[in-house]
Amino acid sequence: MQPALGEFDLIRQYFSDIGPRSAEVQLSVGDDCALLSVPAGRRLAISIDTLIAGRHFPEEANAKEIATRALAVAISDLAAMGATPLAFTLAIALPQANSEWLSLFSAGLAEAADFYGIPLVGGDTTKGPLTITVQVHGSVAGNGLQRSAAQAGDSIFVTGFLGDAAAALAVIRQEIKSDTEQTGYLLDRFYRPEARVVLGQQLLGIANAAIDISDGLVADLGHIARASALAADIQVDTLPLSPVLKAVVSEPQARQFALTGGDDYELCLTVSQNNKQQLLACCRAAGVKITEIGTITPGAGVSCINGDGKPLKLSRSGYQHF
Numbered sequence: 001m002q003p004a005l006g007e008f009d010l011i012r013q014y015f016s017d018i019g020p021r022s023a024e025v026q027l028s029v030g031d032d033c034a035l036l037s038v039p040a041g042r043r044l045a046i047s048i049d050t051l052i053a054g055r056h057f058p059e060e061a062n063a064k065e066i067a068t069r070a071l072a073v074a075i076s077d078l079a080a081m082g083a084t085p086l087a088f089t090l091a092i093a094l095p096q097a098n099s100e101w102l103s104l105f106s107a108g109l110a111e112a113a114d115f116y117g118i119p120l121v122g123g124d125t126t127k128g129p130l131t132i133t134v135q136v137h138g139s140v141a142g143n144g145l146q147r148s149a150a151q152a153g154d155s156i157f158v159t160g161f162l163g164d165a166a167a168a169l170a171v172i173r174q175e176i177k178s179d180t181e182q183t184g185y186l187l188d189r190f191y192r193p194e195a196r197v198v199l200g201q202q203l204l205g206i207a208n209a210a211i212d213i214s215d216g217l218v219a220d221l222g223h224i225a226r227a228s229a230l231a232a233d234i235q236v237d238t239l240p241l242s243p244v245l246k247a248v249v250s251e252p253q254a255r256q257f258a259l260t261g262g263d264d265y266e267l268c269l270t271v272s273q274n275n276k277q278q279l280l281a282c283c284r285a286a287g288v289k290i291t292e293i294g295t296i297t298p299g300a301g302v303s304c305i306n307g308d309g310k311p312l313k314l315s316r317s318g319y320q321h322f
């Protein structure tokens with residue numbers, strides 16, 4: 001049997017050297033606080049996300065995948081603000097100090113932190129039901145990409161494909177069937193969402209408003225509409241659906257997943273007609289798929305419009321905790 005791992009050994013072993021070194025970080029894990037400098041002329045952008053076992057990921061999920069997802073989910077908010085990552089902190093509650101689990105978690109976290117170029121600079125470690133809270137710190141020029149800045153007449157765009165993460169959850173819950181290859185693709189989309197953090201920074205000065213899609217397109221676009229005191233019309237026919245999603249469920253189900261599913265962590269943004277070509281060129285250069293899905297109009301609320309011009313009725317609008 002392995003000797004019990006103390007709290008401070010655990011921190012030293014698994015959480016003290018995660019992510020790249022950075023000139024902005026003067027003091028990292030090990031003191032009462034971390035010390036960071038914010039690049040001159042920029043603002044600090046802060047966001048925090050908690051993932052709870054059994055609620056945000058299946059209890060039996062692999063530790064590496066949990067770590068990857070936890071960091072991507074948090075960084076996605078920096079992407080949606082147009083912010084550049086500076087550093088992150090991690091508060092973790094663990095049911096026990098299992099070194100096998102911690103090795104995997106730490107390796108997944110290190111891989112993701114290197115990928116996004118963001119160091120872990122501190123945190124808190126406690127005993128309790130598995131809960132992972134990641135706070136990200138970034139820097140942004142000016143006002144960033146705020147939800148309230150959409151303009152009537154803007155086109156609405158989304159990155160990537162929508163609905164895959166919702167289909168992955170349905171596969172995990174054995175509600176739909178898929179072959180090995182399809183399952184691999186969908187689970188990857190759920191556990192390894194790619195925060196669009198490089199593109200987000202490039203959208204500053206091009207897009208008016210942006211949000212990352214965590215709770216479902218209709219719900220999240222609804223936040224832009226409400227904050228901007230405008231309405232949003234989605235042309236349902238134009239939603240970007242992956243070939244795998246279309247193969248594993250019917251077209252109406254695929255659209256339902258894309259509209260209300262959540263967990264995709266793609267960006268939804270609004271852009272004036274004048275800046276559309278610049279947006280398309282920017283996404284082409286970044287190698288990011290982008291699709292125009294609708295328009296911002298005067299009014300309130302989000303409407304989903306079918307190819308025949310008739311409104312689509314949704315059974316639910318997105319995920320809400322309460």
Ligand code: ADP
Nearest residue numbers: 011015029030031032090092121122123124125
């Ligand atoms: P304090 O009691 O002063 O809050 P802690 O004992 O909680 O300090 O933590 C000691 C050091 O280890 C601090 O620098 C803290 O930021 C860091 N730390 C604790 N848990 C983690 C973690 N999960 N990931 C990264 N750093 C951590």
Ligand code: MG
Nearest residue numbers: 032123124125
């Ligand atoms: Mg503490």
